[in-house]
Amino acid sequence: xxxxxxxxxxxxxxxxxxxxxxxEPRRMxxxxxxxxxxxxxxxxxxxxxxxxxxxxxxxxKAPKELAELLHSNSIxxxxxxxxxxxxxDCDVLVIGAGGAGCSAAIEANEAGxxxxxxxxxxxxxxxxxxxxxxxxxxxxxxxxxxxxxLDAFGGGHFAAxxxxxxxxxxxxxxxxxxxxxxxVMFDKDEDGRMVTTxxxxxxxxxxxxxxxxxxxxxxxxxxxxxxxxxxxxxxxTSAVELIKDDKGQVAGAVLLNMETGDYLVAKAKTVVxxxxxxxxxxxxxxPTSNHYGATAxxxxxxxxxxxxxxYQDTIQYHPTGVAYPSQIFGALVTEKVRxxxxxxxxxxxxxxxxxxxxxxxSASAIIRECANGKGVDTPLGSGVWLDTPMIEIxxxxxxxxxxxxxxxxxxxxxxxxxxxxxxxxxxxxHYQNGGLxxxxxxxxxxxxxxxxxxxxxxxxxxxxxxMGNSLLDIIVFGRNAGKAAAAKCKDVVIGxxxxxxxxxxxxxxxxxxxxxxxxxxxxxxxxxxxxx
Amino acid sequence: MSNMVNVFFYGKKYExxxxxxxxxxxxxxxxxxxxxxxxxxxxxxxxxTIYRIKGDNTLKTCLACQKQVEDGMYVASIPFFPTDxxxxxxxxxxxxxxxxxxxxxxxxxxxxxxxxxxxxxxxLNVMQYIAYAxxxxxxxxxxxxxxxxxxxxxxxxxxxxISHPMVGLLARRLVGKYIAPETAHLVARVEEIRKGAYxxxxxxIMQKPITExxxxxxxxxxxx
Numbered sequence: 001x002x003x004x005x006x007x008x009x010x011x012x013x014x015x016x017x018x019x020x021x022x023x024e025p026r027r028m029x030x031x032x033x034x035x036x037x038x039x040x041x042x043x044x045x046x047x048x049x050x051x052x053x054x055x056x057x058x059x060x061k062a063p064k065e066l067a068e069l070l071h072s073n074s075i076x077x078x079x080x081x082x083x084x085x086x087x088x089d090c091d092v093l094v095i096g097a098g099g100a101g102c103s104a105a106i107e108a109n110e111a112g113x114x115x116x117x118x119x120x121x122x123x124x125x126x127x128x129x130x131x132x133x134x135x136x137x138x139x140x141x142x143x144x145x146x147x148x149x150l151d152a153f154g155g156g157h158f159a160a161x162x163x164x165x166x167x168x169x170x171x172x173x174x175x176x177x178x179x180x181x182x183x184v185m186f187d188k189d190e191d192g193r194m195v196t197t198x199x200x201x202x203x204x205x206x207x208x209x210x211x212x213x214x215x216x217x218x219x220x221x222x223x224x225x226x227x228x229x230x231x232x233x234x235x236x237t238s239a240v241e242l243i244k245d246d247k248g249q250v251a252g253a254v255l256l257n258m259e260t261g262d263y264l265v266a267k268a269k270t271v272v273x274x275x276x277x278x279x280x281x282x283x284x285x286x287p288t289s290n291h292y293g294a295t296a297x298x299x300x301x302x303x304x305x306x307x308x309x310x311y312q313d314t315i316q317y318h319p320t321g322v323a324y325p326s327q328i329f330g331a332l333v334t335e336k337v338r339x340x341x342x343x344x345x346x347x348x349x350x351x352x353x354x355x356x357x358x359x360x361x362s363a364s365a366i367i368r369e370c371a372n373g374k375g376v377d378t379p380l381g382s383g384v385w386l387d388t389p390m391i392e393i394x395x396x397x398x399x400x401x402x403x404x405x406x407x408x409x410x411x412x413x414x415x416x417x418x419x420x421x422x423x424x425x426x427x428x429x430h431y432q433n434g435g436l437x438x439x440x441x442x443x444x445x446x447x448x449x450x451x452x453x454x455x456x457x458x459x460x461x462x463x464x465x466x467m468g469n470s471l472l473d474i475i476v477f478g479r480n481a482g483k484a485a486a487a488k489c490k491d492v493v494i495g496x497x498x499x500x501x502x503x504x505x506x507x508x509x510x511x512x513x514x515x516x517x518x519x520x521x522x523x524x525x526x527x528x529x530x531x532x
Numbered sequence: 533m534s535n536m537v538n539v540f541f542y543g544k545k546y547e548x549x550x551x552x553x554x555x556x557x558x559x560x561x562x563x564x565x566x567x568x569x570x571x572x573x574x575x576x577x578x579x580x581t582i583y584r585i586k587g588d589n590t591l592k593t594c595l596a597c598q599k600q601v602e603d604g605m606y607v608a609s610i611p612f613f614p615t616d617x618x619x620x621x622x623x624x625x626x627x628x629x630x631x632x633x634x635x636x637x638x639x640x641x642x643x644x645x646x647x648x649x650x651x652x653x654x655x656l657n658v659m660q661y662i663a664y665a666x667x668x669x670x671x672x673x674x675x676x677x678x679x680x681x682x683x684x685x686x687x688x689x690x691x692x693x694i695s696h697p698m699v700g701l702l703a704r705r706l707v708g709k710y711i712a713p714e715t716a717h718l719v720a721r722v723e724e725i726r727k728g729a730y731x732x733x734x735x736x737i738m739q740k741p742i743t744e745x746x747x748x749x750x751x752x753x754x755x756x
Binding site for chain 1: 552559674713716722734
């Protein structure tokens with residue numbers, strides 16, 4: 001199902017395969033990596049960013065599309081909602097029903113709190129569901145949480161908040177055990193040892209997986225557990241604004257029924273923002289591996305009520321998104337494909353870089369190859385080869401079907417047998433490294449009783465995230481947020497509720513001379529032809 | 533530019549580029565999707581869809597995000613399907629054949645028509661995993677159903693009114709929790725951390741200056 005030109009290039013990939021497989025490509029030096037990132041990584045393209053003009057991060061830069069949302073008013077500036085008519089009254093309001101939100105809800109429920117989850121799509125419609133490759137934890141004899149810390153800290157360019165990273169690595173084994181006890185089917189050998197592999201930038205093989213449905217397997221267990229516990233889940237209902245009280249604490253959220261257009265009021269003693277990422281904002285026109293609802297809603301809600309962002313200017317482009325065929329353009333090709341041995345190869349059949357550099361380095365190297373005419377042309381741009389037949393040679397026949405069945409199925413659907421032919425990849429917008437700033441307990445520092453968990457948090461990973469540390473962070477920080485929220489709500493007394501910050505923010509925007517003509521959060525991307 | 537094809541969304545005709553998926557074709561036609569759209573990459577099962585090609589009486593099922601449009605395709609998405617999930621406490625149930633009988637007794641009404649398997653958007657052998665569940669072969673049921681995205685197309689077609697994805701999920705949770713062997717190295721590490729075995733070391737590395745961390749990172753040994 002490739003074009004004639006692609007088949008010509010495949011011949012070169014096949015011709016060099018045997019020779020390539022004899023040696024492992026050299027890893028880049030620190031200097032080489034820095035130079036490559038500066039020249040080719042999208043985070044360094046000034047045209048992709050704007051300065052934030054209002055709020056706590058005023059003067060810093062953010063991706064243009066995010067800055068526009070931060071520079072827009074709340075829909076509630078014109079729509080009037082009666083805050084005295086309470087539709088939901090609870091201890092803990094969780095906004096978002098992905099991995100972080102569900103983990104938080106389960107732990108808060110376990111601690112005896114009265115929890116409500118709201119989500120703009122369905123429970124489980126989240127990036128968690130789509131995480132393929134795995135989840136890190138230092139639980140083997142040759143590994144330790146300290147080694148995990150070093151890998152993540154270095155991979156994140158020494159920018160992670162130590163307090164947060166400490167929790168991530170120290171609580172990782174317990175997170176795996178918690179999931180295992182819920183019923184998650186990890187890949188194990190017959191003695192119960194976890195089957196673990198490398199990810200880009202790991203120094204030990206600590207990637208635990210559930211085939212290449214790792215996130216899906218985790219998410220469906222969490223979802224089932226939420227439902228078993230009878231935690232109320234209000235689906236197709238977005239949070240469009242947070243509510244404060246006269247003491248300045250968060251006190252709930254105004255919700256929008258996505259289907260009827262009705263506004264609803266949720267009153268809550270603590271609020272957990274677990275709204276996930278921003279891939280659907282398509283920064284710098286990149287395609288995305290993210291789910292339909294990844295529009296940075298939580299960042300906007302948190303920012304407008306006064307919570308600062310951290311590292312909002314660093315974005316992860318996953319090196320291997322689908323470059324061809326166009327029907328699945330931008331879909332994720334799990335890093336596990338490289339963990340299992342597939343090399344990245346340019347159009348001339350050269351393995352131009354080590355396949356398991358960190359994601360930012362790997363993505364930049366692909367962009368470099370394509371910019372320098374070493375990419376293979378596709379209808380939507382260009383790409384490099386991921387030499388998947390190597391997996392079958394290295395691991396034996398059947399390895400692909402057994403270890404990465406989702407990838408195999410996705411390509412076979414379009415007549416490409418990745419066991420026999422390599423596949424074409426190009427970076428895809430995958431993850432927001434930054435987000436709302438939190439302390440170790442999960443609370444924002446500026447707004448009392450407001451917590452954040454999951455991809456909406458900034459600072460856990462620094463300026464680049466390693467594979468397998470996101471599934472980990474949603475569990476670790478989701479659970480912590482749920483426990484902390486449940487403990488905190490016991491001594492919260494809510495005062496008079498208001499959304500005065502909406503007007504205050506509007507005045508700031510006006511004073512800064514900003515008028516985007518739009519409202520935020522975005523809620524859903526504009527994909528219908530007449531909306532584009 | 534690709535060829536245009538005629539497709540029918542809920543019976544209404546639209547001309548769309550033939551290289552689109554059903555989902556992107558609906559958006560091309562002007563739909564703003566709320567239901568019937570989730571991950572858009574074949575993992576979440578939100579976009580269960582039924583269709584028929586004009587002139588062919590076969591009723592087909594697919595995921596709208598994974599299926600390319602065809603000329604003469606009559607399409608209806610399934611916005612919601614009332615799957616019948618039973619609730620239970622995972623800590624209180626046991627991995628036995630009886631648990632299937634207790635929670636999902638309707639699986640024993642399977643008439644062997646294979647409509648579920650024919651409807652599966654993931655090409656799973658659904659009827660087979662239900663048969664495994666009937667016999668209490670939970671591991672086989674878990675393995676066979678592992679790639680299920682719970683789109684519900686099987687349940688839509690089932691004359692015995694079985695909620696297949698829920699049966700597979702129960703089997704997988706039981707296998708993951710009770711049947712798969714315990715991981716000794718995981719249990720040991722959790723215990724070490726709980727006892728504070730790494731507290732000093734992690735404090736130390738947290739305090740190190742960045743220059744020293746760079747040196748440590750750039751010279752660290754990488755497991756082969």
